[in-house]
Amino acid sequence: MKNIHISKKGFFVMFLLAAFMGCTEDFEEINQNPNFPEQASSELLLPGVLRQMAYNWGNQGWEEGFTVVQYGARLQFTSGDIYQWSPTDNPYNDAYDGLRDIENIIRDTRENPDRQNYYGVGLIVKSWIYSYLTDSYGDVPYTDAVKGISDDNITPEFTPQQEIYDGLLADLKAANTALTGTQNISGDILYGGDVLKWRKFANSLRLRLLMRISDVDQSKATAGMVEIMGDPTTYPIFESNGDAALLQWNSDNPQPKYNTRSGSFDEVRLSLTLETRLKDLNDRRLIVFAQPTSNSGKGIYSDNLDDYVGMPNGLDDEAALGYSPTGNPNEVGSNFISRIGILLACRACNVELASPTASQTIIMDYSELQFILAEARERNFITVGDAATYYENGIRASFSYYLDRIIAGGWNEIAADLQAFDLDAYIAQTAVAYTGTTAEKLERVALQKWIALFYTGFEAWSDWRRTGMPEVIPGPDAVNDKKVPVRFQYPNAVKSTNNANYQQAVTRMGGDDLNTLLWWDVASNN
Numbered sequence: 001m002k003n004i005h006i007s008k009k010g011f012f013v014m015f016l017l018a019a020f021m022g023c024t025e026d027f028e029e030i031n032q033n034p035n036f037p038e039q040a041s042s043e044l045l046l047p048g049v050l051r052q053m054a055y056n057w058g059n060q061g062w063e064e065g066f067t068v069v070q071y072g073a074r075l076q077f078t079s080g081d082i083y084q085w086s087p088t089d090n091p092y093n094d095a096y097d098g099l100r101d102i103e104n105i106i107r108d109t110r111e112n113p114d115r116q117n118y119y120g121v122g123l124i125v126k127s128w129i130y131s132y133l134t135d136s137y138g139d140v141p142y143t144d145a146v147k148g149i150s151d152d153n154i155t156p157e158f159t160p161q162q163e164i165y166d167g168l169l170a171d172l173k174a175a176n177t178a179l180t181g182t183q184n185i186s187g188d189i190l191y192g193g194d195v196l197k198w199r200k201f202a203n204s205l206r207l208r209l210l211m212r213i214s215d216v217d218q219s220k221a222t223a224g225m226v227e228i229m230g231d232p233t234t235y236p237i238f239e240s241n242g243d244a245a246l247l248q249w250n251s252d253n254p255q256p257k258y259n260t261r262s263g264s265f266d267e268v269r270l271s272l273t274l275e276t277r278l279k280d281l282n283d284r285r286l287i288v289f290a291q292p293t294s295n296s297g298k299g300i301y302s303d304n305l306d307d308y309v310g311m312p313n314g315l316d317d318e319a320a321l322g323y324s325p326t327g328n329p330n331e332v333g334s335n336f337i338s339r340i341g342i343l344l345a346c347r348a349c350n351v352e353l354a355s356p357t358a359s360q361t362i363i364m365d366y367s368e369l370q371f372i373l374a375e376a377r378e379r380n381f382i383t384v385g386d387a388a389t390y391y392e393n394g395i396r397a398s399f400s401y402y403l404d405r406i407i408a409g410g411w412n413e414i415a416a417d418l419q420a421f422d423l424d425a426y427i428a429q430t431a432v433a434y435t436g437t438t439a440e441k442l443e444r445v446a447l448q449k450w451i452a453l454f455y456t457g458f459e460a461w462s463d464w465r466r467t468g469m470p471e472v473i474p475g476p477d478a479v480n481d482k483k484v485p486v487r488f489q490y491p492n493a494v495k496s497t498n499n500a501n502y503q504q505a506v507t508r509m510g511g512d513d514l515n516t517l518l519w520w521d522v523a524s525n526n
Contacts, residue, residue, distance in 0.1 A: 042109060042118040043187040045101040046125075050189050053129055054247040054361040056094045057457040058256040062268065062344075068484065069450065069460045069472060070273035071289070072340060073313045077267055078320050081313055083480035085514055089491035092140075095133040099145065102126045117185050117195055120178035123171040124202045128363065131209060134164045135462050136488045138518050139505040141498075142167065155498045158505035161519040165213055169224065172206040175199075176235060190247060190363075196236065201245045203228050203235045204369045208459075211372050212466060214381065215522050222381045229373075229384040237369060241401050244365035254356030255344070262348040270338040275310030277447070277470070281431055284421045287414055288402045289454055290338040291345075295331070300342040300353055301413045311337045314475010342414075343405055344455065358409030362456045365401065370394035371449035378441055388434040391445055392427055398452040399423055446470055468523035485514035486524050 066072035067081045074081035105122040109115035134140050142164045144156035159167075176199050185193040191201075207228060214221040228235040238244060249255045257265060270290040278286040282305075292298035292307035302308070309325045324332045339345070345354040374390035376382045403418045426432060432448070434441055446469035453460040464472060465486050474482045489512055495502050506512045517524070 042105045042115070042122075045105055046118070046121065046185075046187040047189045049098045049101045049125060050247065051253060052094065053098045053125075053132075054363065055256050056091055057132065057363065058361045058455070060091055061455050061457045062257065065458050065461060066268055066455070067271075067313060069464050070271045070313045071454055071460070072268040072274075073271040073311045073315070073320075073475075075267055075269045075311065075320050075323075075334060075337065076317065078315060078317050078477075081320075082316060082475065082478050083314075083483070083485050083514065085480075085485055085488070087489040087492050087495075089493060091132060091136055092488075092491050092494070095129050096141075096145065098129055099126065102129065114181075116178045117181050117198075120175040120202070121185060121188070121198055123175035123178070124198060124205065127168040127171050127175070127202075127209075128205060130164060130168055131205075132458065134161050135212075135458065135518065137490060138487055138509050138516065140164070141501075155501060157501045158508075160508065162217075165209060165520070168209060169206060169220075172202045172209070175202045190245060197243055200236045200238050200243045201364065204238045204243075205245075205364055207237065207369065207372050207376075208364060211376065212462065213520050214379075215466065216520050218381075225376055225382050229376075229382045238364075238366045241366045241397055241404070244401075245363040246365065247361040247363065249357050249360065251356055255359040256361070257344050257346050257359075258354065258356045260346045260348075262346055265346040265349050266334060266339060268340055269334070270308065270310040270340065272310035272312045273473075275308060275338075278451070279305055279308075281429070282426070283451065284418055285399065285402060285451065285454075287341075287417055288343055288406060289341050291341055293338050294335040300350065300411065301417070303417060308338050309336060312475055314478040316477040319477060342411060343402075343409060353409075353411070355409040358405050360405070364459075365397070365452075365456070367394045367397035367401065367452040368449065368456070368459070370397060371445055371452065374445050375442060378438060378445070387441070391434050391441075391448070394445075394452060395427055395432075395448055396423060398448075442467075443469055465518070465521045465524040480514055483515055484524065486521055487514065487516055487518055489513060 062072075064080060064085075067074060079085075102122050102125050105118055106126065109119040109122065112119075130140075130142065134142075139158040139160050141156035142159035144159075179195050179199045179202070181195065185191075185195070185198075188194075191197040207225060210221045210224040228237065249258075274289065275286070277283075278289075286305055286308050287301060290308045290310070291300050292302040293309050296302060296307040298304075298307050311320070311323050311325065315323060322332055323337070325336050339349070342350065342353055343355075343359050347354045347356070370390045370393040373382070373385060374387045374394060377385055377387035377390060399418065399421070403415060406415045406418060432444065434444065436444075446463070446467050449463060450460055450470050453463065464470075472484050474480075474484055490502060490506075502512075509516055
């Protein structure tokens, strides 16, 4: 038998190895730093997601959201206004960044009876983000999305939009049920922890999505609307402007356009479409949505609507810079075209009067809900209430909201003008009054809803795609075969990193171009 000799040095090394191997079973627990937890709490995750996605929603509303439905027109860098849209990763990347954190909130609270309020809020925010995402692109990763967190699935399949909507509607209903506790929702920068208001948002958002699918699945849409409207105790909805889903900015996190360059702000001007429609109705919201032309010398407000002048959409760069509202070659350029209103203005645009906080980001408001209910009642999807009342409520709520924001900004002349405006006479005028055939009434609902949805992300674009109202006429230099885009193209990174699933989705949808109709879109085949 061969003798084995171990030196003192060798014995010491073996002892260290044995000691190290003996403690590997709880190595991860021992090496966790209590000051840097591996999982962030819901309280810390929620405000970041809300702020990030509201900021994105506002920025996208300023870009394509403004020009595609013709609230604003491009004076410079007009490619977006002539539909020269390239594949875009926005809102795609921001949405999935937010959804990863929301998925963590949902996963960590689903089975915890003491955290059901966070679970419900997580489902609502998830539903809003996914509705924003799928209505931008169509089919997107949903069922398998963000599973890279737990399942190392970094190439998820794309879920058909119809199935996504089924999931969102189910989640919103589940959220309303989950939100029954009284525990405070810390980190809630949208509603300050008010559980009832979150429930109202869940059910109001559900009504928005039910209306969205009403032309492709009317039975499901009607059943959902009837359920909500037939039991207001179980399914509360927005009852006033005070219930709306609005992100209030502060001096540390100002409204999205406040810190932008004046040049960037001035690229977007009042659209001739918005100018014409509001002037035809003598609609004083024009003094909120725009500023008088610099040439008028009236500053941020004029009592004469003639001082508010728009420009056509869909001009190329040369035509836009050379545009004259009067046709006079000496009256060309930005001095003769109105800026967007002081409510959204950047600090560099007006150091003394611009406000970082007066403008809120509207995710969904009370006026929108009232127009949804007016349409639902007019089309006999619901039997509760009166269509004309819903319609008038929507108009009044929009004027009231903007008066409140103008007062918050301290713009006293504009506020006094709005306060003196005869809203009863406005509603009674022939072009606004809720009269005529069903088709004529629905056209009026669509027009007033379009006005009220000013700067509400992509919602006006989505509603136009669903209804085809009010009309959007491509500008003279529009490309894309003179067709208004109905979706975004997928980001190039998706094509390269998840190509097989991308190709499957594109085949199912019928293409990946600006004119590929979404599942629920049956009206915008222009």
